[in-house]
Amino acid sequence: MNRRSRLVSASLALVLAAGASAQWNPNAGQWGKSDPRDVRVMTWNVLDGICRTNNKVEDLNNWAALARIVAAMKPDILLLQETGDNAGNGTGSGVDSTSQLNTTLGYFFNGGNDSFKSNAPITSWVKKYAPTFDMPYVYVSFTTDGFNRNIVLSRFPFTDLTGDTFNAISTWSSLPDLYAPGGTPGIRGFIFAEINLPDADYAGNLVVGTAHLRSGGTASDKQERLVASQNIAYYIDYMLNGGGTSTPDPRGMILDSPAATLVPSATTPAIWGGDFNEDENSNGRDGPAWWMTKAAVNGGTDGTDRDRTDATFDDARDFFTNNRSTQSSSKLDYICWQDSIATLRRSFIFNSVNCNSTTTPPELVGYVGGFxxxxxFASDHRPVIADFILPAAVTQPGPFNLLTPADNTVNTSLTTSLTWSPSSNATSYTVKVSLSPDLSSPIVNAGGLAGTSYVIGGGVLAECGQYYWGVTAVNTAGSRASTPASFGFRTSFPADLTGDGFVNGDDYDLFASYFESGDLGADINGDTFVNGDDFDAFASHFEAGC
Structure with missing residues (x-):
């Protein structure tokens, strides 16, 4: 059954000073993001170091090392495996409950007095080294192998993106279908958490996932990893991608209750990672990372990317040595992503042993025994970190102005060109021409215009007419009317020979002067002759006031 959880010194001075200017320049000890809008995902098997009975003190130990490295990398999403095993950590017994792990994570980030250690003061915690950094949203898996649990932490809140009332799940079951054998996603489950990204920065949201697949090199171990990864691939493609449709689980093979009703938006990628316990470069087969990204056909149309091409898994390397191993000499830990939506800026493996006094993150300075x-000391695994560029938010079109013809222009050509200034973020424009200032019942309604001008064709405007025009800028986020909403103009008044916008005695006197001298200014009908026809035409227009 799906479940969800809600959460709820000189060296330190150097850390505080460096935090305000974090950016990507490892050669200068700066390991932050290039762009604050990038989403940093970090996966780490922490080898039991986060558990309730650990000694949460500043010392040469795994707790302090873990806290300092998390503080230094400052992930937006942190995927943790192998947490909560007190016996494995050598400090207690049993696996932590979800409640105990939530409390422990609170200590890990915020310090305080350790309720699991007779309220002893905690002397090492993440925010001690990075005071402005926090990950307040936590999901601890309800699924355990009897030893440890998986965890997702986020800087951003969880939300239900699939309409099943859950914002995260620990595991699921499915029936056999296509390439997926059916069953569960493995011995420790698979967390999928749905993340609500800020609308001001991102066009969509985010689904993240993590797993710790079975370890071991026996045939049964390998088979269990294969089955788990095939089921995971099927879940991503059919639940999150809708199998190429707009309906989650269109084949009805995933046992989701309540059933999902929504496929995440087209700008919401899935990014997942964890300890897959198999090196794709040396396993001699299509392993877990391969299956989770490509499914049955490499380069086919059944991949786990949103467009059903193949998704991608990382080839992260140590920044200084180019070493790809994350545990001993193997790469067991991976981050995978839907590359048709999320663009990888960089991925890397962090190993402090390859840093020197210039390149080490300041948060590690002061670690007992040396940075x-x-x-x-943190773990036998090294963390994998990846920075992603996600689709940016589209803001409404910016303000813009009408230009020509200006308001109250007279003697406007019947085929005049309308022009306006550009609107920022606009992808197209709609022009309206109407007999009314509010642009109702338009006689011109031209949409989808890419440029900032529009020529009114012949036969639309008439002489002696009063017209109004306006423009609306459009993009996917909405629309914005021009400033002002409309300009008015009058077309040519043939009897207004003085061009002052009025037909009166001054025009009559000027016509008479032109007519008497044979000046072409009196050629009202435009035939290049001045004769009685022009007199009649002028008289008609004069009498009509145009």
Whole structure:
């Protein structure tokens, strides 16, 4: 059954000073993001170091090392495996409950007095080294192998993106279908968490996932990883991608209750990672990372990307050595993503042993025993970090102005060109021409215009007419009317020979002067002759006041 959870010194001075200017320049000890809008995902098997009975003190230990490295990398999404095993950590017994792990994570980030250790003061915690950094949204898996649990932490809140009333799940079951054998996603489940990204920065949201697949090299171990990864691929493609449709689980093979009703938006990618316990470069087969991204056919149309091409898994390397191993000499830990939506800016593996006094993150300075020991004391795995560029928010078109013909222009050509200034973020424009200032019942309604001008064709405007025009800028986020909403103009008044916008005695006197001298200014009908026809035409227009 799906379940959800809600959560609820000189060296330190150096850390605080460096935090305000974090950016990507590892050679100068700066390991932050290039763009604050990038989403940083970090996956790490922490080898039991986050558990209730651990000694949460500043010392040469895994707790302090873990806290310092998380503070240094400042992920937006943190995927943790192998948490909560007190016996494995050598400090207690049993697996932590979800409640105990939530409390422990609160200590990990915020410090305080340790209720699991007779309220002893905690002397090492993430925000001690990075005071403005926090990950307040936590989902601890309800699924355990009897030893440890998976966790997703986020800077952004969880939300239900699939309409099943859950914002995260620990595991699921499915029936056999296509390439998927059916069953569960493995011995420790698979967390999928749905993340609500800020609308001001991102066009969509985010689905993240993590797993810790079975370890071991026996045939049964490998088969279990294969089955789990095939089921995971099927879930991503058919639940999150709708199998190429707009309906989640269109084949009805995923046992989701309540059933999902929505496929996440086209600008909402899935990014998942974890300890897959198999190196795709040396396993001699299509392993878990391969199956989770490509499914049955490499380069086919059944991949787990949103467009059903193949998704991608990382080839992260140590920044200084180019080493790809994350545990001993193998790469067991991966991050996968839907590359048709999320663009990888960079991925890397962090190992403090390869840093020096210039390149080490300031958050590691002051670690007991020296900063170079942080990674090896934290865990037997090294973290994989990836920065992603997600589709940016589309804001409504910006303000813009009408230009020509200006308001109250007279003697406007019957085929005049309308022009306006550009609107920022606009993808197209709609022009209206009407007999009314509110542009109702338009005689011109031209949409989808890419440029900032429009020529009114012949036969639309008439002489002696009063017209109004306006423009609306459009994009996917909405629309914006021009400033002002409309300009008025009058077409040519043949009897207004003085061009002052009025037909009166001055025009009559000027016509008479032109007519008497044979001046072409009196050629009202435009035939290049001045004769009685022009007199009649002028008289008719004069009498009509135009």
């Amino acid at each position: 170079s020991l942080c990674t090896s």
